[in-house]
Amino acid sequence: MIKLHCFGxxxxxxxxxxxxxxxxxxxxxxxxxxFNGETRTDPFRELNIMGEVPVxxxxxxxxxxxxxxxxxxxxxxxxxxxxxxxxxxxxxxxLFFDNHKLSGIxxxxxxxxxxxxxxxxxxxxxxxxxxxxxxxxKVVETQxxxxxxxxxxxxxxxxxxxVGYLFYPEPFGFDRTKFPHIDAWMTRIENTKxxxxxxxxxxxxxxxxx
Amino acid sequence: MIKLHCFGxxxxxxxxxxxxxxxxxxxxxxxxxxFNGETRTDPFRELNIMGEVPVxxxxxxxxxxxxxxxxxxxxxxxxxxxxxxxxxxxxxxxLFFDNHKLSGIxxxxxxxxxxxxxxxxxxxxxxxxxxxxxxxxKVVETQxxxxxxxxxxxxxxxxxxxVGYLFYPEPFGFDRTKFPHIDAWMTRIENTKxxxxxxxxxxxxxxxxx
Numbered sequence: 001m002i003k004l005h006c007f008g009x010x011x012x013x014x015x016x017x018x019x020x021x022x023x024x025x026x027x028x029x030x031x032x033x034x035f036n037g038e039t040r041t042d043p044f045r046e047l048n049i050m051g052e053v054p055v056x057x058x059x060x061x062x063x064x065x066x067x068x069x070x071x072x073x074x075x076x077x078x079x080x081x082x083x084x085x086x087x088x089x090x091x092x093x094x095l096f097f098d099n100h101k102l103s104g105i106x107x108x109x110x111x112x113x114x115x116x117x118x119x120x121x122x123x124x125x126x127x128x129x130x131x132x133x134x135x136x137x138k139v140v141e142t143q144x145x146x147x148x149x150x151x152x153x154x155x156x157x158x159x160x161x162x163v164g165y166l167f168y169p170e171p172f173g174f175d176r177t178k179f180p181h182i183d184a185w186m187t188r189i190e191n192t193k194x195x196x197x198x199x200x201x202x203x204x205x206x207x208x209x210x
Numbered sequence: 211m212i213k214l215h216c217f218g219x220x221x222x223x224x225x226x227x228x229x230x231x232x233x234x235x236x237x238x239x240x241x242x243x244x245f246n247g248e249t250r251t252d253p254f255r256e257l258n259i260m261g262e263v264p265v266x267x268x269x270x271x272x273x274x275x276x277x278x279x280x281x282x283x284x285x286x287x288x289x290x291x292x293x294x295x296x297x298x299x300x301x302x303x304x305l306f307f308d309n310h311k312l313s314g315i316x317x318x319x320x321x322x323x324x325x326x327x328x329x330x331x332x333x334x335x336x337x338x339x340x341x342x343x344x345x346x347x348k349v350v351e352t353q354x355x356x357x358x359x360x361x362x363x364x365x366x367x368x369x370x371x372x373v374g375y376l377f378y379p380e381p382f383g384f385d386r387t388k389f390p391h392i393d394a395w396m397t398r399i400e401n402t403k404x405x406x407x408x409x410x411x412x413x414x415x416x417x418x419x420x
Binding site: 049050051063064065066067068071072089092093095096097099100101103104108122124125128132139142143 | 259260261273274275276277278281282299302305306307309310311313314332334335338342349352353
C-alpha cells in the first residue's frame with residue numbers, strides 16, 4: 001500500500017494524489033499539518049530535506065517532488081504515461097514547464113491571496129505573480145487549441161501536473177471561462193472515470209480549519 | 211552536430227550548454243536575440259510554443275526545457291547521469307526542485323534587478339523573490355553538508371541545473387561566501403575539466419549589448 005504524505009490545500013500533493021487515483025494504484029493519504037508548521041519540523045525534514053509535500057512511501061522507497069512521484073507511479077502502473085521515448089520526453093517537458101512557470105507561480109500566488117494574513121499580503125507581489133501566471137496559462141491555452149490534452153489525444157501525467165492548482169476554489173486571479181480551451185480541457189479531466197476534486201481526495205481543507 | 215538555441219544571459223540555456231560541454235558532445239550555439247524580442251516572434255514560437263530558450267536540435271529531433279535537454283544529453287553520452295534507477299530519480303528530483311524553487315526564482319529575480327529599466331523595478335517584488343531564493347539556497351546548502359555533490363560523490367546534471375544561475379556576475383542578492391558549502395561546491399564545479407563560465411560558453415552578454 002503506497003502512502004502519500006499530503007494535505008488538501010497543496011496542489012503539488014494533488015498532482016501525485018490524482019495520478020495515484022486515476023492510475024488505480026492502491027494508496028492512502030497521510031495527513032501533514034502544514035498550517036501548524038509540520039513541514040518545518042526535524043522529523044519531516046528527515047523525510048524530505050526540501051521540506052515539502054508530497055512525499056511518497058512505497059515500502060522502503062521514499063520519493064519526493066510531485067513530478068518524480070508522477071513518473072514513478074505512471075511507470076509502475078503503465079498508465080497515464082507516454083507510449084514512446086518521444087512522448088515521454090514531451091510529457092517531461094510539460095512537467096518542467098508546470099513546475100517552473102505554472103504551479104511554481106499559482107502555488108505561492110494562491111497562498112499569498114488566501115492563506116496569508118491580510119496585513120502580510122502585498123498587492124505588487126500579487127500583481128507580479130498574476131502577470132506571470134497569465135503568461136503561462138496562455139501557453140497552455142495555445143497548446144490546447146492544437147490537441148485535446150497537452151501531449152496529444154490522451155490524458156497523461158502532464159495534464160495532471162498542469163491542472164494541479166486550477167480546480168481549487170480559492171480565488172487567485174484564474175477564471176477558467178476566460179480560457180475556453182483550458183475550460184474544455186478541465187471538463188474533460190473532470191469527466192474522466194475516477195476523477196476527484198482535491199478536497200475530496202486528500203485530508204484537510206480550509207473548511208476543516210475554519 | 212547538435213545545435214543549441216541560446217544566449218549568454220540565460221541561466222536556463224547555460225544548464226543545457228554546460229551539460230553539452232562537460233559531456234564532450236559535439237555542439238554549437240545558435241544565438242537568440244532575446245533582448246530584441248526574438249522569443250516572442252512567430253518563427254520562434256513555431257520552434258517552441260513555450261517561447262523560451264534553450265531549444266536543442268539534434269538532426270530532426272527538437273527538444274525544449276533545460277531539464278529535458280540535460281536528461282537527453284546525459285542519456286546519449288552516458289555522462290553526468292545516474293548509475294541506477296534510484297540515482298536517476300534522485301537527479302530528477304533535484305532538477306524539479308531547481309526549476310520550481312531555485313532557477314525558477316533566481317531567473318526572474320536577476321532579470322528584474324539587472325535587465326528591467328529602473329522605473330519598472332519593484333522593491334517589494336524583489337524582496338519577495340530574494341526571500342524565496344534564500345529558502346531554496348538553504349536547502350542546497352544543507353544537502354551539501356552531507357554530500358560533495360547534490361546526489362552523492364559525483365557531478366551530475368542535477369548540480370549543473372542548480373548552479374545554473376549562481377555563476378552570473380550581475381547582483382541578485384546571492385553571495386556565495388554566505389553559504390560555505392555552496393561556495394566549495396561551486397569551486398569544485400569550476401575546477402571540473404572543461405568547465406566554462408556562461409559568458410565564455412554562449413554568445414551574447416551584457417558587455418556585448420552595452
